[in-house]
Amino acid sequence: MPQYKVQLKQGQRTIVNHIEAKSLQSVIDFYSQVSTMKLTEILKVEYQADGIIPSDDFQYTKLFKGLLKHETDTSRVSRQLILHNIKNTINETELFALIKTHLEVNGQSVTGVYAGLFKK
Missing domain, CATH: 3.10.20 (Ubiquitin-like (UB roll))
Structure with missing residues (x-):
């Protein structure tokens, strides 16, 4: 069920x-x-993790806050994105590339990320 x-x-x-x-x-x-x-x-619920939850080692960037946008000649739409506990091995360029590859705004591809803020 x-x-x-x-x-x-x-x-x-x-x-x-x-x-x-x-x-x-x-x-x-x-x-x-x-x-x-x-x-x-x-x-x-499409996915539910089974197993052991990792302990908190504090080896991450605490927070990323940014605005994702989809922009064309006729319309502009943006959405706020908040991410917690970002791996230290991911830099800003890689994160933005992953956002553009995997996420959407109003069912449309992300054309840009602006006002990005990282909190250590």
Whole structure:
């Protein structure tokens, strides 16, 4: 059965549950019948790591914050990207190349990264 990550909200409180259900509609039906909280987000879990989580050795750059852009002659769209615990072996040029290769903005390829900030 598929696994889902479900976000529920009521007032100032937000709860995230992980459940296994028959379908997306089953998740919606279940929570609408058993909870007073509003179902705000349902994500299907496609990958879940098994095994040992590495200990924190602090051998990384703590934070990268930047804006990704997709720009054409007729439109400009940007999105903020925040990355945590970046490997020390990755430099800015390599990171930007990986972003352009693997990430998208509004379903379009990333044409540039600007306002990049690294926090050590």
